[in-house]
Amino acid sequence: MSLEAIRDWVSRIPKAELDMPSIPYQGKVYTPKQILEMAEAGTLPDELQEKIEAGAFTTAEEVYQIGLQRVKKYLEQLPPKLTLYVGTQPYSVKELLEEVEKGSPIGRAFVEAEIRKWETLYRR
Amino acid sequence: MPWVLITPVTERGCMSEVDYEKWDSAAYKVLYIHGCFAQQHIEVEKRFEEDADAATIREYLAQSKANVLACGHGWDNLTTANDCEIWLKADELPDWVKDRVFVLLSCLTGKELGPALVEKGAKAFFGLYDIGLLPALPEAGYCRYFYAPLIGLIEAAVSIELGYSVEEAARRAIERWENEIHYWMNFYDEQKIKLEDGSEVPVDDNLAQLLITCLAWNRDVFVAYPVGVGAAEATRIAAAIAGAGAVIGLAWLLSRYPTIAPSTPSPVPE
Numbered sequence: 356m357s358l359e360a361i362r363d364w365v366s367r368i369p370k371a372e373l374d375m376p377s378i379p380y381q382g383k384v385y386t387p388k389q390i391l392e393m394a395e396a397g398t399l400p401d402e403l404q405e406k407i408e409a410g411a412f413t414t415a416e417e418v419y420q421i422g423l424q425r426v427k428k429y430l431e432q433l434p435p436k437l438t439l440y441v442g443t444q445p446y447s448v449k450e451l452l453e454e455v456e457k458g459s460p461i462g463r464a465f466v467e468a469e470i471r472k473w474e475t476l477y478r479r
Numbered sequence: 480m481p482w483v484l485i486t487p488v489t490e491r492g493c494m495s496e497v498d499y500e501k502w503d504s505a506a507y508k509v510l511y512i513h514g515c516f517a518q519q520h521i522e523v524e525k526r527f528e529e530d531a532d533a534a535t536i537r538e539y540l541a542q543s544k545a546n547v548l549a550c551g552h553g554w555d556n557l558t559t560a561n562d563c564e565i566w567l568k569a570d571e572l573p574d575w576v577k578d579r580v581f582v583l584l585s586c587l588t589g590k591e592l593g594p595a596l597v598e599k600g601a602k603a604f605f606g607l608y609d610i611g612l613l614p615a616l617p618e619a620g621y622c623r624y625f626y627a628p629l630i631g632l633i634e635a636a637v638s639i640e641l642g643y644s645v646e647e648a649a650r651r652a653i654e655r656w657e658n659e660i661h662y663w664m665n666f667y668d669e670q671k672i673k674l675e676d677g678s679e680v681p682v683d684d685n686l687a688q689l690l691i692t693c694l695a696w697n698r699d700v701f702v703a704y705p706v707g708v709g710a711a712e713a714t715r716i717a718a719a720i721a722g723a724g725a726v727i728g729l730a731w732l733l734s735r736y737p738t739i740a741p742s743t744p745s746p747v748p749e
Contacts (some may be wrong), residue, residue, distance in 0.1 A: 360635070367685070368568065369661075369665045369666070370662035370664070370665050370666075370668070370684070371663065371664045371667050371684045371687040371688060371691065373684070375685055375688065422596075423689075428685075428688075429684070429685040429688040429689055430685075430689070432683075433685055433686065433689060434616065434680070434686075436616055436617060436618070437614060437615070437616050437689075437694075438614070438615045438616070438617075439612060439613070439614050439615070439684075440611075440612065440613040440614075440615060441584070441610055442552075442586045442611065443552050443611060445615070446610040460585075460640035465692065467698075468692050468695060468696055469692065471695065471699075472691065472692065472695060
């Protein structure tokens with residue numbers, strides 16, 4: 356995949372997704388912006404390029420890690436006063452993060468919702 | 480067919496943490512719902528707000544033939560009015576539910592109450608099969624960020640009024656959530672959250688991501704009866720497939736929804 360192809364791939368990703376951890380490779384999850392930076396610096400590994408081209412991110416563990424990192428990324432940067440009503444139950448951002456960290460039913464539901472979002476954007 | 484809008488304004492019975500004098504989130508629901516109906520010139524026969532107590536609502540609807548759009552907390556088999564009084568319960572449905580449409584912005588009511596209403600003779604039910612998600616910020620004013628998660632359910636009501644079938648209205652509801660997700664994915668930085676002191680907080684990508692999760696979640700638990708159209712159905716099937724180890728099935732099922740034939744969603748009051 357050429358630099359031009361990576362630029363084209365990034366240009367088709369929605370703006371809100373550019374800083375979201377989305378592409379797993381060797382234990383790390385990269386954002387589209389990081390992928391583009393590596394491509395521009397000539398340091399993007401061939402194997403990772405091929406994964407992007409194929410949309411081949413398949414293991415369940417890998418997928419769960421992506422969901423987890425994506426949820427944590429945005430929750431950690433939300434205004435602390437923001438509350439989310441899950442039905443009638445209010446959760447602060449801090450409480451939601453704790454639920455995600457401990458893998459409670461609501462925490463897992465958030466991670467799974469994030470996986471569905473990611474699937475529609477990156478999986479082929 | 481005219482509509483009765485039920486938007487309870489005192490929910491302290493089940494949400495004691497919320498100080499409505501400061502948060503006033505019920506007021507946003509009322510403003511948004513009323514704004515949508517006014518914009519489409521939909522006849523509103525009666526509004527219940529401060530007077531949304533169970534006995535008054537039931538007494539009124541027994542004499543009216545109007546369709547019903549109601550907010551309020553819900554459970555599998557019931558929905559509530561002011562102070563969390565139950566005004567509609569699956570195993571105690573009166574005859575007056577017949578021949579009208581119910582749109583309930585009320586968690587979980589798609590499980591038992593919705594099917595029971597249709598079985599009793601209601602024309603249609605639009606609601607949520609699971610809990611709904613709504614972000615809130617104590618000092619925020621009325622803005623799109625906070626009413627967006629309700630958008631598909633309002634679209635269902637408006638579509639019925641515009642003459643669409645139940646199935647078409649359900650598809651338009653899902654499409655409305657899809658359009659809203661697309662908007663926040665790509666244009667979130669056009670929006671600001673207005674605070675009561677007049678200042679504004681720009682919506683960044685993190686706020687957008689939380690909202691997109693809420694929108695996708697509510698879309699996925701939306702359900703319509705009697706046709707059974709709704710992403711909730713796909714979610715239940717997908718859960719069964721995923722349980723069998725085929726994660727890719729989930730992506731396939733969810734990816735079907737953006738392909739629904741385009742229609743023209745109702746405009747959103749800003």
